[in-house]
Amino acid sequence: MYTPDNIFTTTIDKAVRWSRTQSMWPVTFGLACCAIEMMAAGSAKYDLARYGMEVFRASPRQADLMIVAGRVSQKMAPVLRQVYDQMADPKWVIAMGACSSTGGMFNNYALVQGVDHIVPVDIYVPGCPPGPQSLMHGILTLHDKIMDGEINR
Amino acid sequence: MKSKDTRKTGFDKFKNILDFWATNSEEGGWNISSTDEGSQKMLEEESDKQVKIQTGSDVVDDFIIDEDTSDDERMIVNMGPQHPSTHGVLRLQAELEGEVVRRVKPIIGYLHTGMEKTGEELNYFQGPTNTTRMDYLSPLFNELVFSLTTEKLIGIEVPERAKTIRILMTELNRISSHLVALATGGMDIGALSMMIFGFRERELILNFFEKTTGLRMNHNYIRPGGVAADLPDGWQKDVKEILKVIPEKLQDYDDMLLDNPIWKGRLQNVGILTTEECFAYGVTGPSLRASGYDWDLRKSQPYSGIENYDFEIPVLNEGDVFARWRVKVLEIFESLKIVEQAMEKMPKGPYKVQDKKITPPPRKRLDESMEALIHHFKIYTEGFKVPEGDAYVAIESPRGELGCYIVSDGSSKPYRMHVRGPSFCNLQALPVIMTDSPIADAVAAIASLDPVIGDVDR
């Protein structure tokens, strides 16, 4: 249940938002090239654990964030939507890379031209593939958006 | 003294419990009496429904149970397409009898990108942009095979330096690809440190790639007629660093895994693939060499002057998952040898063909020469024309034989571009490996074949 902001809930609202940003668990939704970069972001050098995000959950029920890493084909689209529906609220989506943001260079019969045709997207990370730094910038931007209250869920 | 006493009493307590259980079970029928008649009846009723079918949401099941099942239940389990242990979006439909896999069917196509259709719309100059995204762990091999096929159709030979750069970069790519295979393979089986290690060493090579090509993956660096850019200043220093660090780290992996009883128990005599099965299912690459057959296109059908390098082909005879893992480690050592030789003998000269119709002029010339500007414009807008004909070229990618078949109709775009991905063919051997083995070995078997789904589905 969402209660609109009022003078009594401002502080607790901030605390809730802060706690949401600090342990945001992504679901493993690696599809293509970007998935390798997502794994690289989770490994030793870039270390997503600094943001409390190293736990890539295998089950969508335990995850808050879906990083759509890679191109989404017509055959994969229903599966993606099902995984998104299985995630518990509040949930966020990052479209990582050109293919999942817009279809990228593959404008043809097989690909969904942007994952925002299927699920609502909060952050688009450009690049083909975006490096781990870009992905982290995207994640931090999402944290900022949640803290600012631009996304109310 | 006191602590010893407490430990003793603790042990006695534990022993008492054990004795209690033992005596109770000895008194005849203690276990059986706990199940009364009602539950026995329910068990019988349940066992009538022997086949439980679990399917995904919108998939029609095409397994037909036509044989008599035993008392154990046969059930169909889906792995994937979104599953942490499969490499990419591979879906497996496995028919289990208890813990044992009886039949398995790989279902692919969840990453079908229509690259062969897109390849018909891009000209030869843009072609590597498309093919590099197929096998995303070894992008440079895809570019190389496309460029070699185009060059064969045109009938040109690239300069020595371009050939040496190609060998240097692809062999480094082979190392980085095998490192990811080791890392994800370790992660699938539960050796999580291996994943951290493998990706850490891969960063070293990727940094060199980024310096040279501008991107960490999907480089579009090897193009028809040569390579896109020369090696950066001071590249020897980076390569020397790689040559120094990687063998040390490989020693670490061996210390961790080679004599590790859990690792060996998990992998040895699991997922055996014989040479005959490899031939029948078209399996090439490390899997074929792990089954005891000495076949490597770098030796038998060399490309880009790789016959001038001194290296060996590691061959193992066991054909199990452990041998396939070991072959990859040994191949990294051999690739390091090739990289070292390529670094030492790097010839001077142009890094692309000096043919204005095929390769664009250097950027500096555009300000000086009208002719260079026209050539630049023509190549970037229209591309170059390739004579009519067709060609098939195969090279040895980290996963096996990577082939490219191009049909040209004389225009600047391929009439048909087909890539023979090694993973696509190797995946057919997966039912052979997994049949009649426990489900827990399935992930080990998948990881050892090292399929890249981008290469399977294209």
Add this chain to the structure above:
Amino acid sequence: MNPEILETNLDDYKKLVESLKSDGFEMMVDLTVVDWFRKKEPRFEIIVQLLSTIHNARKTIKVFVNDEDLTIPSITDIYPSANFYEREAYDMFGIIFADHPDLTRILMPDDWQGYPLRKNYGSGRIPVQFKNAPKVD
């Protein structure tokens, strides 16, 4: 290495493949199709690449298939590796391989209409549109 090219017709195709298999070409590495739409008369050209590791040689077999008929004998009983390739050819071009054990779509969804890699099938390009873009005053 240049593969030797063997052109054959539909009746002799399977016999040729069988004889090559007994000659030591133990691996079938590739099977693909070219669609010569309105360019050549038997419309589909099927190209099979064989590899012999003993002789270190390659051979290419080319067969033409008519647009009305579309049927060609399957070689999965000779080379089991042809399984996925023939399914891909069926999926992408609609070639029917007689006696194939499981001729279903492999890459596209099961309910897909049409055969995408045929030349008369559009690439499905969607024009790029910038919807919901913020207006600049």
